[in-house]
Amino acid sequence: MILVVDYGLGNLASVRxxxxxxxxxxxxxxxxxxxxxxxxxxxxxxxxxxxxxxxxRARGLDTAVVERARAGAPILGICLGMQLLFERSDEGDAxxxxxxxxxxxxxxxxxxxxxxxxxxxxxxxGSSMFAxxxxxxxxxxxxxxICVPTNGDVCAxxxxxxxxxxxxxxxxxxxxxxxxxxxxGEAGLRLIANFAALCADC
Amino acid sequence: MLAKRIIPxxxxxxxxxxxxxxxxxxxxxxxxxERAALYEQQGADEVVFLDITASIEGRDTLxxxxxxxxxxxxxxxxVGGGIRSVEDAGRVLRAGADKVSVNTAALERPQLLSEGAGxxxxxxxxxxxxxxxxxxxxxxxxSHGGRVSTGRDALEWAQEAESLGxxxxxxxxxxxxxxxxxxxxxxxxxxxxRLGIPIIASGGAGALDDFRSALQDGRADAALAASVFHDxxxxxxxxxxxxxxxxxxxxx
Numbered sequence: 001m002i003l004v005v006d007y008g009l010g011n012l013a014s015v016r017x018x019x020x021x022x023x024x025x026x027x028x029x030x031x032x033x034x035x036x037x038x039x040x041x042x043x044x045x046x047x048x049x050x051x052x053x054x055x056x057r058a059r060g061l062d063t064a065v066v067e068r069a070r071a072g073a074p075i076l077g078i079c080l081g082m083q084l085l086f087e088r089s090d091e092g093d094a095x096x097x098x099x100x101x102x103x104x105x106x107x108x109x110x111x112x113x114x115x116x117x118x119x120x121x122x123x124x125x126g127s128s129m130f131a132x133x134x135x136x137x138x139x140x141x142x143x144x145x146i147c148v149p150t151n152g153d154v155c156a157x158x159x160x161x162x163x164x165x166x167x168x169x170x171x172x173x174x175x176x177x178x179x180x181x182x183x184x185g186e187a188g189l190r191l192i193a194n195f196a197a198l199c200a201d202c
Numbered sequence: 203m204l205a206k207r208i209i210p211x212x213x214x215x216x217x218x219x220x221x222x223x224x225x226x227x228x229x230x231x232x233x234x235x236e237r238a239a240l241y242e243q244q245g246a247d248e249v250v251f252l253d254i255t256a257s258i259e260g261r262d263t264l265x266x267x268x269x270x271x272x273x274x275x276x277x278x279x280x281v282g283g284g285i286r287s288v289e290d291a292g293r294v295l296r297a298g299a300d301k302v303s304v305n306t307a308a309l310e311r312p313q314l315l316s317e318g319a320g321x322x323x324x325x326x327x328x329x330x331x332x333x334x335x336x337x338x339x340x341x342x343x344x345s346h347g348g349r350v351s352t353g354r355d356a357l358e359w360a361q362e363a364e365s366l367g368x369x370x371x372x373x374x375x376x377x378x379x380x381x382x383x384x385x386x387x388x389x390x391x392x393x394x395x396r397l398g399i400p401i402i403a404s405g406g407a408g409a410l411d412d413f414r415s416a417l418q419d420g421r422a423d424a425a426l427a428a429s430v431f432h433d434x435x436x437x438x439x440x441x442x443x444x445x446x447x448x449x450x451x452x453x454x
Contacts (some may be wrong), residue, residue: 013298017273046323088206112398116325116369117423118205118453138205138453140278142325160203183300185242185277 002199003038005065006030010045011182018182020187025197032064039047040073040199041065044182045080046142049104050092051092052080062097074173074198082169082176083147097114101172102149109162114144121157121167121179129156129170129177131194137187139179141167145157146178173202206417206425206445207247208438209402210431214283215254217263219432235270241431242277244438247453249275249304250426253283254347265297272298282330282372288317291394295322303328303372306345309352312366319367328402329368331356332346333389334376341389348376356389357396360389364399371397372426375405382408382429390420391395402426410436410444417450 004015006028019042020027026042035041043065045052056062069075077085084096089104096104107113118138123130130137146165149155157168159178169176175195181188213220216281218232238249251271253264261284271279281294282303291302308329318327333341333356341356360371370388373393375386385406393401400423403416407427416425430436442452 011295011298013269014272014276017298020274021347042372045424071443111398112391115204116400117207119203183276183278189276 001038002026002042002043002196004028004042005035005036005061006090007045007052007059007061007083009047009052009055012044014182015042015044015078018189019173019196022193022196024192024199030059030061032060035064035068036071036072038068039202040077040195041068042195043075043077043081045084046080047080048091049080049083049089049096049145050086050094052084053094053096056084058182066097069174071163072173074195074202075099075175075197079143079178079180081182082178083145085174086147086149089145100149100154100169100176101151102147102170103146104145106146107144107146107161107165111162114142114184115161115181118184119159119161119179121159123168124156127156127168127170128198129168129175129191129194132190133187139167139177139181139184139188141179143178147176161189173198203451204423205247205451206422207402208245208413208441208445208450208452209248209250209424209426210238210241210246210438211250211404211426212432213252213254213428214264214267215423216260217267220254222448227359230275234267235274237273238275238279241438243276244440245305245442245454247275247424248281251279251283253281255284265293268294268297268299280328282328286314288314291318291322291327295326301326303330305330306347308363309345309354310345312362315363315366315368319369324369324399326368327368328370328372329360330372330374331360331361331363332374332376335386335389340430341392344376348374348379350391357392360393360402361396364397368399369407370400370402372402372404377438378406379404381406382430384408384412385416385420385422385425387420388414390422409442413441414445414448414450417445418448
């Protein structure tokens, strides 16, 4: 069973509904004890990193998520959830989960912030995350911060918005998307199906 | 680069679509969820539900509609109509909507925008403005579904709404609405010059080139339409193919 981690931020129902649509067995939970039995985790989220981490810690979800991910269960962080996979965020100067080396920085430049709407992701060729999708695919974004991985090898997708930034990461079973696959139509459902397949294999 | 968006709008009363019946491919053309899912298949970038139900019982029907939509529609959707407080907004957002749009309630109490943005983020607060041309020039804001003159200037109100925390402006030209004679491109361009937030053009879509004109000449970020989609004049796919051919960046 894939568990959608509920720490009180974000549109959880749409993530669960997207998993149901692709035929994955999934539930929403805020109980850290349940995570250890999960075949995969999804960390959704909309909002500020400092607030997200505060809520995760208050429920003991931070250590439970890290333990389960370190034990090899696939994890997909979406939007704020992707940012929380890294070490630190400039948003509220928050220490994050540290599953991936790197920082979260404000999206600066000449363009409007937040970055809202449909933008293209250029997928790294052969990436399992984008299996069955075109090399350049539109996904739906809503964010003001971006992930800056220390190790460029984890970058699975890039997006142009005034500058080029890492919009998707894959590090073994640790996946993250800055965009919202659960709000990105058919392409997003395919990505979620790819994640569900990874969970079924592990 | 960000794509320009095409947004079908559905008027909903007591959980049913009130306009458009020529949908041979649907089992129930009056079901807003089926209709929204069809538009998603056609390539709509978002969907807007405008609830025109007046009764209290109707509010629960709306929440049920939002929940059902979030189960089978996987593009962002906005709900407008009858949202008068930050609590109303919260209920609709928790049920699965991505954004709420507010109109008369924000004119009566502009803090609704700042409260909503503070609680849920600017990205989910849409200010809907109904504007009519003044004979003396400029545009005036109307409330209560376009029936009541407020005496306020549309461009000034849009700027104030942005400063209060609105994340998008949905601007409807009352003069153009229902005419199918084209969007009020002058109004759109005047707004684009003043605002930093995205502008959704509404009212007047009839010909394919009306969409291009709103997005290119009016510099709108999105174009909303109802009748041309509901009556089957064009599919969303046809509109986007046309725009792509004109060099407008759309998601195809």
